[in-house]
Amino acid sequence: MQSELPLYPEQASNFAPQVDGLVLFMIAVCAFFAVVICAAVIYFFFRYQRKRPDELGVPIHGDMRLEIAWIVLPFFLLMAMFGWGAAIYVDYRHTPNDTLDITVIGKQWMWKLQQPDGRREINELHVPVNRNVRLIMASEDVIHDFSVPAFRVKMDVVPGHYNTMWFRPNKPGRYHFFCSQYCGTNHAVMGGWVTVMEQDDYAKWLSRTTGSEDPVAVGQKLYSDLACATCHQPDGKGRGPSYNGLYGSHVKLADGSTVLADDSYLRESILEPNAKIVAGYQPVMPSFQGQVTEDQIAALTAYIKSLKDQAPPGKPGAAESATGKK
Amino acid sequence: MSSSQQPPLSPQPAAEQQLPKEHYLNATYGIRSWLLTTDHKRIAILYLISVTFFFFVGGIFASLIRIHLLTPSGYLVTPETYNKLFTMHGVAMIFFFLIPSIPAVLGNFLIPIMIGAKDLAFPKINLLSWYIYLVGGALVLYSFATGGLDTGWTFYTPLSSIYSNSAVTPAVIGIFINGFSSILTGLNFIITVHTMRAPGMTWFRLPLFVWAHYATSLIFILGTPVIAITLLLAGLERMFHLGFFNPAYGGDPILFQHLFWFYSHPAVYIMILPAMGVISEIIPTFARKPIFGYDFIAASSIGIAVIGFIVWAHHMFLTGQSTYSALAFSFLTFLVAVPSAVKVFNWTSTLYKGSISFDTPMLYGLGFIGLFTIGGLTGLFLACLGLDIHLHDTYFVIAHFHYIMVGGAIMGYLGGIHFWWPKITGRLYPEYLARIAAITLFVGFNLTFFPQFILGYLGMPRRYHNYPPEYQVLNVMSTAGASILALGYLLPMIYLAWSMRYGKVAGKNPWPSTGLEWTTDSPPLTENFRETPVVGWEPYDFLHRPELGLLGAVSKKPVPAHGDD
C-alpha cells in the first residue's frame, strides 16, 4: 500500500523502474544546480549587503574561463540526459515480436478495447502479468491519449493514424488509465481501470460467464461498468435518453413514428442502436453486439424496468439544445 | 537592516523635490489626446491598462479553477464550464497578457529612451497595433461572453475545427487579428533599434533590456505570421468546411500541431526573454556593479531566440511523429538550455562583491533567478524523451510552465514595473508594502505550483475537472497557495494606484542606475530628451559615472563615439 502522500506512482511495468531511475538521476543533477545557485544567491545577498547608501560594488566585467566552463560543463551533462532519455525512448518505440495485441478505439468519451480473441470491453482492460502487450490505437473523432501512470506509458490516439505502444505489466493489480489529451466536455471521465491478472486468472477470465445474482443489481452495475451512464444520464441531459420512466412508455422516434419501449425494443437498442433513433438525439451509440451476453441484456432490461416508476426528465428537445447546439 | 545612524539604504528622494513642470503626462489633456496619441510612453500606458484588465480576467478564471479542484469530484462548476474556464484562462493570459505584457508596456516605454531616440520609428503604427490589440481582445471577450471557448488554448484540430460546440470562430479571428499587433510591435522595435540609436550608442552599449527585446522582436516577426495562418486555416475548416487537417478528408491533425508549435514554442521565449532583459537591468543596478559577462548575456538572448525556433516538436513526442524526428528535437531542446544557463550563471556572478540592497525590484529579481532556475531545470525533464512519455500532459507540465511564465515572466514584469515606476509616474511606491507583496507572491507561488510537480509525476492528467481521490491532498495545498498568490497580486494594484497621486517624488535617478533613461526627467518629456544625448560610457559602468554621486567613482575621458552599425 502506498502512503497518504506518495511521491511516485506504483511501479507496475517494465518501463517503470527505468523511468524512475532516470528521474532520480535528473533530480540529483538538477537539485545540485538549483541548490548551488540558490545558495550562492542567498549567500551573496547577505555577504555583500550594502553598508552605506553611496557604496559602490567592485567592478568585475566577466571572466572568459568561467564562461567557457559553464557553457561546456552543462553541455556534457545535458548530453548525458539526452542520451539516457533517448535510450529509454527507443525501448518504448521498439515493440517486441511476441505481443498480445489489444485494439483500442477512443471516441468521445469512452474507450473501446478488444482482446485478441474478439472479447470487448468498455473502459476496462484486462491483461495478463509478464506478457508483452501491444495496444493498437485509433480514434473515431478527435485526438485522445491513452495513458497508464503505473506503467509509465502514454500515447496519443490520433484520427487517421494507427498509433501503437507496448508494455509488460509485472505486478497484478488494478491501475488507473486516463485520457491524457484534452478531447472535449467529458475528457476527465474518459478513463478506467487496467486489471493486471495472473496468467491463469486471465485465461479463466477470458472464458468467464456471469454468475447468478439479483438481475437488477447486476444490471445497475453493468450500467456503470459499460459506461452507459456517460450518455444515458438520469436527468436526460446526456447524449442519450434517460432510462427513468422509459419502460412501458411510448417513445417518439426521429422519423416521427412511435414505439412501445418493451423488452424487444430495449434489446434491439442495445445491439443495434441505430435502428431506431429517439427524436432529439443523434445516432452516436456504439453497438454492444458481442460485448454483452444474453444474461447481461436481461440484467440491463431488468434494471431499466426497475426505473419505470421514476419520473422521466423534461422534453428531449431541451437535452438536444444542451448538447447539439452549434 | 540599516543602522539608525546612517541614512536609509533605499531610494531617498532629495528633499523638496518637485515633479518637472512639463512632462508627457501633462503635455496635453483630454481623452482624445490619449486615444490619438503617438507618444510611445502614452501608448505604453494604454497597454498597461489593457493588459492589466486581461490579467485580472485570466486571474478570475484561474481562481475559479483552483476552487473547483478542491475536491476530487469537482466543487463548483459543470465539466463544460470547467473546460471553458481553463481555456479562457489560457487564452486571456497567453495571448492578451503575457505576450504583450513586457514588450508592449515596458518595451514600448523604454526602448526609445534607452537608445536615446525621441520615439519609435513608426509611432502611428505603434498606436495602430494597440487598436488592433483592442479589436482582437474585444472579439475574444465576445467569444467568452457568447458561449465561451472549450478547445484548450492550443486549439487542436479536429476538436476545435469540427467537434467543439463553443464560440471558437470569434476567438480564432480575435487571436488572428491580435497577431498583427505583435507583428507590428516587433517590426517597430527592430527598425527602431537599427536606425534610431543616439550617437555613441553602439550595439555593444545597448542595455541588455534592448538586446532581449530585439531577440523577442525576431520571434514576433518570424513566428507570429505562422500562428496567424494556422488559426486562420483552422477557422476556415470550421466556417467553410474546407479541409486542411481534417481526417475525414485524409488530412493530418499532427500537421496542425507542427504549425501551431512553430509559433507557440518560440512564444514561450517571447514571454521569458523580455523578463530576462528586465532582470539584467535590475541586478547590476541593485548590486551597483557592471553586469558579469555582458557579451554572453546579449548573445544568449539571440541564441535563445534562434535555437528556440528549432525545438517546437518536443510538444509532440507522443503524437506519433517519427522516432528520428523526436530524437532530433529532443537534442535541440537540450541545446537551448545552454544559453538559459549562461544567463543564470552570469546574473548570480554579478552579485559577487556587489553592494546589494533589499529594494523591491531586487527582491523580484532574485525571486526570478530562483523560480526561473527551477522552471528551466524541470523543462529538462520534459525535453528528455524517456521521461516526457510519462510526464506529458500531466500537472508536471502545468507546474513547469507556470514556473517559467508566472515565476519568470510575471515576476520579471512586476519587478520591471516597480523598477521603472518612478520613471513612468515620477513617484515612488511605498517600499515596505511592496516588499511584503513581493515576498507574499514568492511564497504563494511556490505553494501553488510546487505540489503540482508531484501531482504530475503521480500521473494526474491536466485539464481534468475531477480526479481520483488520491490526488486531493496536493490539490488542496495548491489551492491554498493560490489564495495567497491572489492576495499578492491585488496588493501592488492598490499601492501602485495610490502612489500615482500620493507617492514621494522620485527625481531623475532614485536608485541610481546607469541607463540613458535615468538621465532624463521623471516622468520624461514627450520628446524624451531636451537635446539628443551623446553616449560616452559603457553599459552598467558605475565607476566612471561620478555624476551618480557614488563613493569612489572617477571620471574618465569619454570614449569617442564611433557610429558603426
Added chain:
Amino acid sequence: MHRTGELYGQFQTLEQQKESATLGMWVFLITEILFFGGLFLAYTVNRHAFPTAFGVGGNMLDLNLGFFNTIVLIASSFTMAMSVWSAQTSRRKAVPAWLIATLLLGSAFLGIKVVEYKQKFDHHLIPGHNFDVTYCSRNQVACGLGDKEFADEQKEIREGIEAEKAPRMSEEEATVALNAHAQLYFSLYFGMTGLHALHMVIGAGLLLWLIFEGFKGRFDANYNTPVENIGLYWHFVDIVWIFLFPLLYLINRHLA
C-alpha cells in the same frame, strides 16, 4: 497626411526616415513569407500524402486561364517597377500612368480569378457537402465539355480511382477516397489563391491611393518612398503567384 518629403518628428534626418521605412517594409515582407510559408507547408505535406488526388485536382483547373493570369501578373510587376523608376527620375506625369496600368492589370487578374472560381462552383468543386470530383465525368453538358475533353475527364477520374485503390478496397471505397483527398487539394487551392487574391485586393487599394497622390505630382526623386514600398509589396504578391502557378496548375499535366 504629411506633406511631401516632410521629416517626421521622431527622425533626425530624411535619409534615416527613408531607410527606416524601406527596412520596415522588408521586415513586413519577411512576415508575409512565413505567413504563406505555413500554407506551402500544408500543401507539401498533403501533396506528399496524396499525389494522385492532387494530380487529378490540378488537371481540373483551367490551364489557359492560369497561364494568362501569370502573364498578366508579371506584366503588372513590370509596370509597377516602371512607376518606381518614373518617380525616381522625377517623371511626375508618368508615375500615375504606370500605376494605372498596374491597377488595370491587377484588376484583370482578379476578374479572371472570379471566372475561375465560378467555374469551380459550377463543377461542384467547392469543398463541402456538394463536392463531387467525378461530377464533370458524368455531366458533359453541365460542365460545358467537348467530346474529347469529356473523354479525357473520364479517363482522368478512372485512372485516379484506380490509383487510389489500396488492397482490399472496393471501387466505391476508392471513389470515396479520391473524393475526400481531392477536397484537400481544393481546400488548399481556395485557401492559397484566396489569400493571394486578398493580398491583391489590398494592393489594389494601396494603388488607388498612390494614383490619387500621383496625380497631385507628389512623387519625385526626393520623395518616392510610398511608391517604392508599395511596389515592394506588389512584387512580393507576384512572387507568391510565381510559386502558386506551377504548384497548383501544373502538377500532373504530362499525364493529361
Added chain:
Amino acid sequence: MSEHQEHIVSPKIYLTILIVLLIGTGATVYAAKIDLGRWNIVLALTIAVTKMTLVILFFMHGKYSARRTKLIIASGFFWLAIMLVLTLADYTTRHAEPSRSQLAPVRKLEPQPGAPLSA
C-alpha cells in the same frame, strides 16, 4: 549612411527581366507537359525560384540594397527553410506506419482482429 544612395535601375533592365520572366513562364508550362517523373516538380520549382530571384534582385532592387537589407531577406527564407525542412523531416521518416492514404476516408478504423466493433 551614404552607401544607401538610391540606385536607379534602367528601364532596359526591367524590360529584359520582364522578357526573361515571360519566357520562364512559357518554359514551365512546356516542361510540365513532358513526363519527367519526379523531376517535373524539381524543374518547376527551379524555374520558379529563378523567377523569384530575378524579381527580388531587379524589380525589388535587392541587388542594390544595403547588406543589412540583404541579411533580412536571407533570414526570411532561412526561417521558412527551418519550418519546411524540420517538419518534412518528421513526415519523411515515419517508415513504420501504414500509409495514411489507406486509412483516412474510409471510416472503419478498426484493425481486423475479430468482428468490427460498431455496427
